[in-house]
Amino acid sequence: MRVAVIEDERRLAENIAASLRETAGFAVDVARDGEEGLYLAQVNVYDALVLDLMLPKLSGAEVLTRLRAAGVRTPVLVLTAQEGVESVLRMLDRGADDYMSKPFDLRELRARLGALIRRSQGHAAPLLAIADLEVDSTRAEARRGGVALALTPMEFKVLEYLMHRQGCVVSKSELLEHLYDFNCEKFSNVIEVYIAGLRKKVDSAPAQKLIHTLRGHGYMLREEDLP
Amino acid sequence: MRRTSIRRRLLLGVAAVQILATVLATVLVAHHERRRSYAVLNAELVEHAAMVKSVIEAPDDPSESAVLHRELLTLPRHDVYVLSDAQGKAIAVSGAWRPAFDPRTVPGRFMDAKIGGWRYRLFVDRNIAMFDDNPAKRARLPKLVLVYGSPTGEVEEHVEFAERVAAGLGLAILAASMLAVSWVVRAGLRPVVQLAGHAARIDATHWEWEAATGEREAEELAPLSLSLARLVERLQAAFARERQFSADAAHEMKTAVAIVKSTLQLALERGGGAAEYRAEIGRALEDTERMQGLVGGMLQLAKIEGLAGSAQVEAGPVDAMEELHCALRRLAPMLEARRIRVDVEGEDAALCVRISAEGLNLVLMNLLENAVHYSPDGSSIQVKAQAQGTMCTLSIEDAGCGIDAESLPHIFERFYRGDRSRSRESGGAGLGLAIVQAIVHRAGGTVTAASAPGAGSVFTLTLPRGECATTE
Numbered sequence: 284m285r286v287a288v289i290e291d292e293r294r295l296a297e298n299i300a301a302s303l304r305e306t307a308g309f310a311v312d313v314a315r316d317g318e319e320g321l322y323l324a325q326v327n328v329y330d331a332l333v334l335d336l337m338l339p340k341l342s343g344a345e346v347l348t349r350l351r352a353a354g355v356r357t358p359v360l361v362l363t364a365q366e367g368v369e370s371v372l373r374m375l376d377r378g379a380d381d382y383m384s385k386p387f388d389l390r391e392l393r394a395r396l397g398a399l400i401r402r403s404q405g406h407a408a409p410l411l412a413i414a415d416l417e418v419d420s421t422r423a424e425a426r427r428g429g430v431a432l433a434l435t436p437m438e439f440k441v442l443e444y445l446m447h448r449q450g451c452v453v454s455k456s457e458l459l460e461h462l463y464d465f466n467c468e469k470f471s472n473v474i475e476v477y478i479a480g481l482r483k484k485v486d487s488a489p490a491q492k493l494i495h496t497l498r499g500h501g502y503m504l505r506e507e508d509l510p
Numbered sequence: 511m512r513r514t515s516i517r518r519r520l521l522l523g524v525a526a527v528q529i530l531a532t533v534l535a536t537v538l539v540a541h542h543e544r545r546r547s548y549a550v551l552n553a554e555l556v557e558h559a560a561m562v563k564s565v566i567e568a569p570d571d572p573s574e575s576a577v578l579h580r581e582l583l584t585l586p587r588h589d590v591y592v593l594s595d596a597q598g599k600a601i602a603v604s605g606a607w608r609p610a611f612d613p614r615t616v617p618g619r620f621m622d623a624k625i626g627g628w629r630y631r632l633f634v635d636r637n638i639a640m641f642d643d644n645p646a647k648r649a650r651l652p653k654l655v656l657v658y659g660s661p662t663g664e665v666e667e668h669v670e671f672a673e674r675v676a677a678g679l680g681l682a683i684l685a686a687s688m689l690a691v692s693w694v695v696r697a698g699l700r701p702v703v704q705l706a707g708h709a710a711r712i713d714a715t716h717w718e719w720e721a722a723t724g725e726r727e728a729e730e731l732a733p734l735s736l737s738l739a740r741l742v743e744r745l746q747a748a749f750a751r752e753r754q755f756s757a758d759a760a761h762e763m764k765t766a767v768a769i770v771k772s773t774l775q776l777a778l779e780r781g782g783g784a785a786e787y788r789a790e791i792g793r794a795l796e797d798t799e800r801m802q803g804l805v806g807g808m809l810q811l812a813k814i815e816g817l818a819g820s821a822q823v824e825a826g827p828v829d830a831m832e833e834l835h836c837a838l839r840r841l842a843p844m845l846e847a848r849r850i851r852v853d854v855e856g857e858d859a860a861l862c863v864r865i866s867a868e869g870l871n872l873v874l875m876n877l878l879e880n881a882v883h884y885s886p887d888g889s890s891i892q893v894k895a896q897a898q899g900t901m902c903t904l905s906i907e908d909a910g911c912g913i914d915a916e917s918l919p920h921i922f923e924r925f926y927r928g929d930r931s932r933s934r935e936s937g938g939a940g941l942g943l944a945i946v947q948a949i950v951h952r953a954g955g956t957v958t959a960a961s962a963p964g965a966g967s968v969f970t971l972t973l974p975r976g977e978c979a980t981t982e
Contacts, residue, residue: 292765294797298772306779337761364764365757386768389775 284400284444285310285461287327289320289346290335290362299333302389307397308423308436310464317341324350324357328460330400332359333392334379336370344377351378358399362387397421404447411446414491414506418446425485432484437462441477442485445494445504454501478502516702517695524691525684532680539676540669547665548631552620555633559658562591568640572650576640578602590625591658601654613657625659629666632659701728709738718742758925759808766801773797807941810872811924814948827976828867829860830895830902837874841882849888852878856895856904863902864976865953873949873957876942877906877969884910884967897975901955904971912963921959922947 286309290296293315300311312327314320317338324332324346332350336343347359361374364385371382380399383392397420401409411418415428420443425432434442440462445453455474478494486492495503565579578593578601585591585604592609593602600608607625609632616634623630638654712719719742728735777790838845838852845852863870881891889909896903913921920926924944950957954974961967 292769294769294793295765295772298769298776302772302776302779364761364768385764386771389772389779 284330287312288333289314312464335362347377358403449504536676540673543672544669588661629662630659770797827862851890854893862976862978863973869949881908907968909966913961
């Protein structure tokens with residue numbers, strides 16, 4: 284999952300980003316003002332945005348309004364230090380999906396962000412399943428037929444993303460977009476390596492093949508074989 | 511507290527004046543009526559006396575007494591008379607009545623007396639000559655004295671009636687006019703009542719003032735209405751400032767707490783050995799320093815502004831040049847590290863200003879730290895100090911990036927965040943310049959900023975001059 288944190292407090296942004304990277308395994312980009320945040324959110328594909336309200340150059344509210352006006356549907360979690368329910372209502376009216384008041388708990392931030400991402404991709408429960416494959420995103424565990432799979436963190440991230448988008452074609456570039464922040468070098472053959480690793484672990488013993496390759500298009504996770 | 515009513519007072523006042531006027535009018539009418547009626551009565555008395563005189567028959571012998579032909583007389587029923595000779599002997603009397611006085615000694619022609627319990631007016635004619643055809647005899651006839659009286663009851667009744675009519679009319683007019691006056695007073699006071707009503711609606715939660723046209727147009731109320739409007743406006747602005755300040759302060763505090771909390775939480779999550787924890791704790795400590803600065807700044811500001819309300823604290827005078835050099839000495843390590851030169855151009859002698867040493871030190875440190883902060887490495891800062899009349903000016907010019915025109919008018923505001931990206935880097939909470947301004951204003955001076963973006967900024971400090979104790 285890839286998330287942008289738009290927060291001008293350097294230390295707070297660093298801490299949030301570190302927490303999301305290290306514990307949730309997200310790819311995190313940080314923007315230090317409203318303009319930069321708006322630009323990032325428009326050019327990159329994020330699974331969620333963490334948006335501070337008081338930002339230099341462009342306020343959080345303005346960023347939100349412009350994003351929604353531009354048709355960006357990424358879930359947005361607003362961070363606010365303002366008192367009163369009015370500002371919260373205004374933010375929700377402008378298209379925010381959730382909010383948290385400063386000072387907040389990092390664990391709660393991660394949980395809320397995870398829930399937002401799941402819901403935006405059409406899943407309410409943290410446990411994703413297809414056939415006898417189960418992926419628990421809160422505990423970072425995957426099981427096939429009740430047997431735990433020993434996946435590397437990156438393999439888990441690829442599988443988790445494919446699970447979220449099950450039944451859809453996911454291109455290599457989409458996987459890259461969602462799994463890496465802009466500080467990472469991106470090589471598309473890295474994805475092939477992860478997919479190969481996943482196939483070995485997920486689709487080895489059972490008869491039913493779940494990970495399918497559409498040559499020239501990308502990958503798809505579904506129960507039936509491709510025609 | 512007893513409540514008084516302007517309307518009631520006005521009505522009572524008008525009523526009192528009107529009652530007084532009515533009483534006066536009644537008294538005047540009665541007096542006039544009495545005088546007129548008594549004049550008529552007097553004329554009637556003289557006339558009736560003349561009738562009595564006309565029926566006196568002189569005796570043939572002057573030594574005998576005269577005869578009054580009473581049968582020829584038709585006089586009012588209650589009238590009385592006594593005809594007597596010069597010696598006081600009665601010749602004819604209307605009834606049983608005898609005057610209790612000697613008519614010959616009565617000074618005027620008319621007098622009042624009480625006869626049989628009734629009030630009478632008496633006419634006294636002391637020199638009646640009897641008529642006889644023979645002039646010689648006529649000369650020898652003695653003079654007679656006639657006292658003729660009429661009861662005054664009728665006249666008094668008439669006067670009383672006139673009095674009643676006057677009083678009644680007066681009271682009727684009074685009642686009618688009081689109704690009219692009550693309406694006029696009510697209508698006249700309506701703007702005042704409305705104004706009071708509007709003013710009463712102002713309270714801590716409802717700070718609005720909208721005067722009705724009547725209140726604004728009334729010549730007498732316009733100043734009050736206007737000053738209330740201004741007061742409310744000023745208070746509104748002050749409240750808005752306070753609200754903004756507490757909202758900003760809360761925002762800053764929450765953010766500062768959020769940073770420390772997230773740092774500590776991250777440290778717990780990361781775990782690791784003593785070295786890792788040590789590093790994380792170090793970061794948390796750095797984060798608390800920001801909080802410390804924020805709290806310190808807010809307390810400082812509160813202290814200065816609290817003092818502004820109380821009596822002027824004994825301030826200075828203090829040598830500005832000495833304080834300036836003192837501040838520069840304290841900044842020396844930072845200046846050296848950044849290779850920034852400070853050129854001081856000013857008086858060699860002491861430049862005395864009326865401000866507390868502590869305050870001036872804070873002001874200079876804040877302004878100089880700002881200048882150093884925004885100056886590029888290796889540049890220079892110009893400090894000029896000079897005395898101008900009763901004031902001293904001190905300017906600090908840096909060669910930094912300057913302040914954009916949009917932010918310039920707001921930089922002295924507390925927590926101003928227009929140029930926040932810059933101030934954030936420095937870790938400041940946006941209170942430094944607000945503190946500077948508060949201190950300088952308290953000392954009766956001014957502080958202004960001028961800047962051209964890209965060409966640096968100049969902060970100019972003006973402080974009242976003082977007399978320093980002679981320094982060796």
